[in-house]
Amino acid sequence: MSRYNVRENEAKWQSAWADRNSFAVSADPARPKYFVLEMFPYPSGRIHMGHVRNYTIGDVIARYKRAKGFNVLHPMGWDAFGLPAENAALERKVHPGKWTYENIATMRGQLQSMGLAIDWNREIATCRPEYYRHEQKMFLDFLKAGLAYRKESWVNWDPVDNTVLANEQVVDGRGWRTGALVEKRKLSQWFLKITHFADDLLSALATLDRWPEKVRIMQENWIGKSTGLRFRFQLTAPAGVTPNVFPGEPEVEVFTTRPDTLFGASFVGISPNHPIALALAEKNPAVAEFIADCNRVGTSEEAIETAEKKGFDTGITAEHPFVPGWNLPVYIANFVLMEYGTGAIFGCPAHDQRDLDFARKYGLKVTPVVVPEGEDPATFDVGTEAYTGPGLLRNSQFLDGMDVEAAKQAAGERIEAMGRGQRTTIFRLRDWGVSRQRYWGCPIPVIHCPSCGLVHVPEDQLPVTLPDDVTFDQPGNPLDRHPTWKHVNCPTCGTAAVRETDTFDTFIESSWYFLRFASPRVEGQAFNREEAAYWLPVDQYIGGIEHAVLHLLYARFWTRALSHVGYTDLKEPFEGLFTQGMVTHATYQDAEGKWLLPSDVDVVDGKSVEREGGGPVTVGPIIKMSKSKKNVVDPAHIIDTYGADAARLFMLSDSPPDRDLEWTEAGIDGAWRFINRLWRLVTEPSVALPPAGTPIPAELSPLATDARRMVHKTVAAIGEDLERFRFNKAVARIRELSNALEKLDAKAGADAQNIQEGDAAVLREGLEVLVRLIGPMMPHLAEELWSVLGHDTLLVDSVWPVADEALATEDTATVAVQVNGKLRATLHLPKDIAKEEAEALALAEPNVQRALEGKPVRKVIVVPNRVINVVV
RNA sequence: GCCCGCUUGGCGGAAUUGGUAGACGCAAGGGACUUAAAAUCCCUCGCCCUUACGGGCGUGCCGGUUCGAUCCCGGCAGCGGGCACCA
Numbered sequence: 001m002s003r004y005n006v007r008e009n010e011a012k013w014q015s016a017w018a019d020r021n022s023f024a025v026s027a028d029p030a031r032p033k034y035f036v037l038e039m040f041p042y043p044s045g046r047i048h049m050g051h052v053r054n055y056t057i058g059d060v061i062a063r064y065k066r067a068k069g070f071n072v073l074h075p076m077g078w079d080a081f082g083l084p085a086e087n088a089a090l091e092r093k094v095h096p097g098k099w100t101y102e103n104i105a106t107m108r109g110q111l112q113s114m115g116l117a118i119d120w121n122r123e124i125a126t127c128r129p130e131y132y133r134h135e136q137k138m139f140l141d142f143l144k145a146g147l148a149y150r151k152e153s154w155v156n157w158d159p160v161d162n163t164v165l166a167n168e169q170v171v172d173g174r175g176w177r178t179g180a181l182v183e184k185r186k187l188s189q190w191f192l193k194i195t196h197f198a199d200d201l202l203s204a205l206a207t208l209d210r211w212p213e214k215v216r217i218m219q220e221n222w223i224g225k226s227t228g229l230r231f232r233f234q235l236t237a238p239a240g241v242t243p244n245v246f247p248g249e250p251e252v253e254v255f256t257t258r259p260d261t262l263f264g265a266s267f268v269g270i271s272p273n274h275p276i277a278l279a280l281a282e283k284n285p286a287v288a289e290f291i292a293d294c295n296r297v298g299t300s301e302e303a304i305e306t307a308e309k310k311g312f313d314t315g316i317t318a319e320h321p322f323v324p325g326w327n328l329p330v331y332i333a334n335f336v337l338m339e340y341g342t343g344a345i346f347g348c349p350a351h352d353q354r355d356l357d358f359a360r361k362y363g364l365k366v367t368p369v370v371v372p373e374g375e376d377p378a379t380f381d382v383g384t385e386a387y388t389g390p391g392l393l394r395n396s397q398f399l400d401g402m403d404v405e406a407a408k409q410a411a412g413e414r415i416e417a418m419g420r421g422q423r424t425t426i427f428r429l430r431d432w433g434v435s436r437q438r439y440w441g442c443p444i445p446v447i448h449c450p451s452c453g454l455v456h457v458p459e460d461q462l463p464v465t466l467p468d469d470v471t472f473d474q475p476g477n478p479l480d481r482h483p484t485w486k487h488v489n490c491p492t493c494g495t496a497a498v499r500e501t502d503t504f505d506t507f508i509e510s511s512w513y514f515l516r517f518a519s520p521r522v523e524g525q526a527f528n529r530e531e532a533a534y535w536l537p538v539d540q541y542i543g544g545i546e547h548a549v550l551h552l553l554y555a556r557f558w559t560r561a562l563s564h565v566g567y568t569d570l571k572e573p574f575e576g577l578f579t580q581g582m583v584t585h586a587t588y589q590d591a592e593g594k595w596l597l598p599s600d601v602d603v604v605d606g607k608s609v610e611r612e613g614g615g616p617v618t619v620g621p622i623i624k625m626s627k628s629k630k631n632v633v634d635p636a637h638i639i640d641t642y643g644a645d646a647a648r649l650f651m652l653s654d655s656p657p658d659r660d661l662e663w664t665e666a667g668i669d670g671a672w673r674f675i676n677r678l679w680r681l682v683t684e685p686s687v688a689l690p691p692a693g694t695p696i697p698a699e700l701s702p703l704a705t706d707a708r709r710m711v712h713k714t715v716a717a718i719g720e721d722l723e724r725f726r727f728n729k730a731v732a733r734i735r736e737l738s739n740a741l742e743k744l745d746a747k748a749g750a751d752a753q754n755i756q757e758g759d760a761a762v763l764r765e766g767l768e769v770l771v772r773l774i775g776p777m778m779p780h781l782a783e784e785l786w787s788v789l790g791h792d793t794l795l796v797d798s799v800w801p802v803a804d805e806a807l808a809t810e811d812t813a814t815v816a817v818q819v820n821g822k823l824r825a826t827l828h829l830p831k832d833i834a835k836e837e838a839e840a841l842a843l844a845e846p847n848v849q850r851a852l853e854g855k856p857v858r859k860v861i862v863v864p865n866r867v868i869n870v871v872v
Numbered sequence: 873g874c875c876c877g878c879u880u881g882g883c884g885g886a887a888u889u890g891g892u893a894g895a896c897g898c899a900a901g902g903g904a905c906u907u908a909a910a911a912u913c914c915c916u917c918g919c920c921c922u923u924a925c926g927g928g929c930g931u932g933c934c935g936g937u938u939c940g941a942u943c944c945c946g947g948c949a950g951c952g953g954g955c956a957c958c959a
Contacts (some may be wrong), residue, residue: 003911071921081916087921176900213876213877214876214954217875217876217954218875218876218954218955220875221874221875221876221954221955222954222955224955224958226958226959253959255959256956257958257959258959269959333957334957336957336959337957337958337959339958340959341958341959345959346959347959352959353873353957354957354959355959378951426958427958428958596899639911653896653898654884654897656885659878659884659885661884662883662884664884666898666899667884667898670897673911674897676911677912680912691901719886726883728885728886729885729886729895729896729899731897732885732886732895732896733895733896734895735896735897736894736895739896814892816891816892817892818892818940819940820939820940821891821939821941822940823892826892858939859939861938861940863940866892867892867940869891869940870939871939871940
């Protein structure tokens with residue numbers, strides 16, 4: 001019995017594809033295109049199992065679509081800027097660029113060992129000037145179009161990495177990489193106007209019908225559209241507080257989604273960072289202290305957990321817009337955010353939980369104005385829980401008796417008629433802060449001139465490249481410290497000026513790389529317009545759910561911004577999106593609680609022990625593979641041992657691709673076993689196979705008939721499975737088919753001297769089909785078997801099999817016979833047999849008769865080819 | 873707190889979306905081959921009763937609709953994910 005020689009064959013076929021440039025493509029308007037893209041990797045050092053899963057899924061789709069006749073673009077690149085390179089520079093005294101390029105070389109080799117059908121001629125690395133020069137140009141174009149601007153603003157400052165973080169990079173008040181408590185700092189920053197497209201980014205989600213619902217909902221919530229009313233309260237400052245506390249008119253503008261509850265108002269709350277609060281702070285140390293207090297706890301974890309409402313009564317009063325003389329106290333309130341709405345609210349405690357907490361604490365009036373159905377308007381009251389549901393208005397003058405929606409409209413109209421405000425829409429989405437105080441990123445192409453101010457780097461001076469001679473021995477930005485780099489003459493007036501030393505957020509590179517793949521070698525422009533028009537949008541994008549908001553939203557924005565400044569007509573970059581699950585593994589700890597690698601653990605007599613020394617091991621929960629918990633398995637080692645095909649097969653088997661996949665030794669063993677089984681099935685048939693295309697006689701043995709039907713059924717089913725990302729089911733069907741062919745082969749072997757005409761021909765056809773079906777999943781094995789079957793062309797150049805529907809359908813149906821819904825017998829009936837006949841046969845079954853217990857049959861339900869249910 | 877999703881054998885998961893629950897695989901047990909092991913092959917494998925034929929129960933829990941519910945509806949519980957003082 002032979003074993004499949006993995007190393008030899010995988011290397012052989014990888015070279016064969018490379019030598020023939022099998023996966024190189026070019027735009028060809030005469031052919032239908034298909035762009036398969038997996039989220040490109042960050043070159044961290046070595047590939048991990050998450051990569052293997054991601055690229056296996058993409059490769060199956062790419063190879064399948066290719067076999068189906070599409071012109072398939074399947075490229076690979078490197079998301080090569082980022083902090084880890086600088087951390088490596090710090091720890092190992094190696095230049096971030098050198099570290100990055102070495103990692104790319106390693107990981108390229110590892111990816112190539114997976115046998116991916118990638119057009120490597122299109123490989124890009126975003127840290128190369130020939131890539132990032134284009135995004136410098138794009139940025140300048142955005143700047144001219146008003147889509148980029150500079151603003152002094154509070155930023156999230158990560159004290160460990162010494163850098164600014166985007167809102168999206170702050171998780172629970174901590175830096176997403178370092179986990180350090182984020183501080184607030186005020187810096188001059190570059191922003192991209194993603195809010196300009198807020199409405200479109202939101203409404204176009206509805207067109208993304210090949211995106212997971214979950215991702216669309218997450219983006220929807222992130223964009224956070226609210227419709228409501230924006231209006232002004234007239235303010236009065238009490239004696240002792242001079243009127244000039246007001247930066248402008250003595251008024252404050254608030255935003256509300258509940259104008260219907262205006263008559264339930266009991267206070268006005270302004271943010272600690274509201275201009276009025278800041279103006280008060282200058283006169284009043286107590287206010288200044290209160291504000292400082294609020295800012296200190298700002299985003300910290302405790303603040304979010306305790307969420308205590310705190311307020312400072314300013315003494316200022318606000319006059320109710322509908323009731324002259326009704327004055328509400330104005331508080332500085334810690335729960336009012338300056339960044340959302342107008343930074344000021346009116347509080348209606350009865351119908352908003354935060355307002356209620358606040359009112360109870362400060363003894364403010366609570367007046368319910370919306371009465372739920374079934375409650376008595378005269379007595380309805382709220383306790384500690386605000387009522388936010390529907391109902392009818394009361395205590396609200398002209399709104400009395402209306403429902404909530406009508407009252408919202410009426411109140412809004414009244415305010416508008418009074419000229420005090422207007423109904424409006426606001427978004428939670430904030431503009432994207434893109435400045436980073438880091439070295440290993442794309443330089444921002446502007447110059448600060450003392451006389452001209454902000455000057456764009458002229459296009460003929462692009463790219464602004466990073467200097468190589470930098471040091472990482474002190475915290476802060478090496479670009480800023482560099483002795484000469486930032487000092488330049490102003491391109492406009494020639495006087496001494498300073499370069500911007502911030503670099504771009506690395507999410508910018510990944511916001512347009514898919515466009516660069518259309519024409520990765522074109523110079524002088526980011527991409528060739530025609531080629532981009534042919535290849536884009538990406539037909540199928542595949543990656544982790546962790547990018548549901550950040551990367552995917554930025555890429556959608558960037559694409560719109562590029563269209564806005566005329567680069568392309570593309571609107572949505574990714575037509576189909578698939579988010580794969582994580583690769584998980586059990587965790588192991590030794591007696592001291594130290595994490596152990598799976599490869600350091602052995603199982604002896606059902607117990608886990610340390611491989612070295614045999615110490616006891618605690619087996620922990622099955623969680624995402626991570627270096628910190630050491631529950632990682634190195635793909636390179638697996639590919640070395642079992643081959644890429646086995647690793648790929650395991651990635652596709654058992655777990656649906658959108659769910660988590662537990663990596664196990666037994667699982668990869670199982671995959672390896674199956675590969676050898678396929679190998680033996682094709683290379684060691686027990687009868688001589690007739691040549692390919694040998695006609696199959698009409699009369700076949702029952703076993704051959706069944707096998708042949710299975711072949712055609714499987715072709716149809718697997719096509720469907722692959723289209724719908726049901727790889728686990730596709731693998732199950734491959735196994736069923738190979739089981740059926742093994743059975744046929746064994747039969748042919750047993751009867752070798754008296755072989756039924758056609759059995760061998762059916763086996764031949766089945767093997768031909770089987771090998772083509774496994775092509776996308778196990779490409780090396782498939783290629784080898786294709787050659788064993790006598791083909792002198794490459795499998796990757798052959799077409800996908802076509803199912804013969806007539807051969808796939810059965811002429812009998814297995815019908816369940818139930819009595820009162822309980823299964824009592826199964827019948828094999830000719831397909832589409834007359835109902836009466838089926839009924840009679842069912843009732844004739846002894847077991848059915850027994851179950852009837854002589855009772856009269858009330859009715860019989862016959863579902864053709866499925867079920868007969870006898871009801872008594 | 874709000875918004876999503878999930879819950880099926882010892883395990884991963886199937887079930888043509890209202891029609892035979894448990895495909896396919898993993899693990900386990902038994903057997904064959906072998907001096908032995910590995911590899912390979914065969915058999916068993918939801919739970920309970922029964923020598924067998926067969927019967928009862930069973931898709932997180934409670935209820936409903938239906939001839940028939942893993943699937944639809946109402947309620948509850950548990951697990952996971954996202955957002956989080958968003959007015």
